[in-house]
Amino acid sequence: GAGVSQSPRYKVAKRGQDVALRCDPISGHVSLFWYQQALGQGPEFLTYFQNEAQLDKSGLPSDRFFAERPEGSVSTLKIQRTQQEDSAVYLCASSLEGRENTEAFFGQGTRLTVV
Amino acid sequence: EDQVTQSPEALRLQEGESSSLNCSYTVSGLRGLFWYRQDPGKGPEFLFTLYSAGEEKEKERLKATLTKKESFLHITAPKPEDSATYLCAVREYSSASKIIFGSGTRLSIRP
Numbered sequence: 001g002a003g004v005s006q007s008p009r010y011k012v013a014k015r016g017q018d019v020a021l022r023c024d025p026i027s028g029h030v031s032l033f034w035y036q037q038a039l040g041q042g043p044e045f046l047t048y049f050q051n052e053a054q055l056d057k058s059g060l061p062s063d064r065f066f067a068e069r070p071e072g073s074v075s076t077l078k079i080q081r082t083q084q085e086d087s088a089v090y091l092c093a094s095s096l097e098g099r100e101n102t103e104a105f106f107g108q109g110t111r112l113t114v115v
Numbered sequence: 116e117d118q119v120t121q122s123p124e125a126l127r128l129q130e131g132e133s134s135s136l137n138c139s140y141t142v143s144g145l146r147g148l149f150w151y152r153q154d155p156g157k158g159p160e161f162l163f164t165l166y167s168a169g170e171e172k173e174k175e176r177l178k179a180t181l182t183k184k185e186s187f188l189h190i191t192a193p194k195p196e197d198s199a200t201y202l203c204a205v206r207e208y209s210s211a212s213k214i215i216f217g218s219g220t221r222l223s224i225r226p
Binding site for chain 1: 147149151157159161164215219
């Protein structure tokens, strides 16, 4: 596709439910990032993949959060036993990488509301 | 620790009133500094990448500049459609570097 695609756009989960958020990056992009954005704040880093390798997961807030990118393309962010504080917009971005292609392009995000 | 600070938090301008947004950063080695625009309910939209001090880039009414410690986003004769949150982000020079964002500046242009 032409851009980064995320699904679903909106997700309402009951507290304690597991959720899975999907990201389709731009074709050929090596790197993939997940961010969490609270209202009125900048995106906060969660995790980073280079191809299928998860090189940095230092931003994942707890062991309830898990991300994977098994074939180096589509990625899934999974949140187990959701809690109200997990309510936020989850953004995915991809980057071509290279000497002068270091910027990332974002999807529209998934707004997660935990009730 | 790498840090990005943007100021002001919010800025209200009259249409046609030029101004600048500031982004101060600390990073060991800068791989790239990025400016994004974000509209409500949407993901950040990429605007510019700057790589080294002294570099400048322009797009319509926006011009981004970079020094060793900060970047400015200059907006000339803004229009109401320029109203948005502008985000600054940096990426460190390493083999596995994440992109770190500031909190953004909410820009509002009155007609």
